[in-house]
Amino acid sequence: MKLSITPHGAALLIRIEEHRLDAAVALGFKEAMREAAEQPGTPVLLDMSQVDFLDSSGLGSVVAAMKLLGPGRALELCALTANVAKVFRLTRMDSVFTLHDRVPPVAAPGSGGCGGSGTGGSGSGDAGSARATA
16 A cells, blocks of 8 residues: 655645545554654545545544544544545535645645635645555
8 A cells, every 4th residue: 555645734635646545455554654643743534536446444544543542632634536536425424524625735824724615624835755554
């Protein structure tokens, strides 16, 4: 499972670099998210723009990642493709997660917001990069 991890202001941006999040990669995703969660940044923004297919195991792994972060650290989902967004709507998980149409832009210093679309708020900023694989 390939993830790219980049600080995004106060947030941590994790980009899934796979086209499928299914039973075959769910365990690898959870392990990669466990490693990524050790890095600072709140909230954690999960960019799912490359994910074309999500099954129940993949959905479960996203929920497990949210639980791994704990109640004080939000997991917000960004740039869901139409197929993936449909799974979140049908399972009503769109009411559990904050969803953004795209990765929220980095806020200007002192602006106090991110200007992203979707519900809820998110972090800001940029610097550095890392890659996790499992």
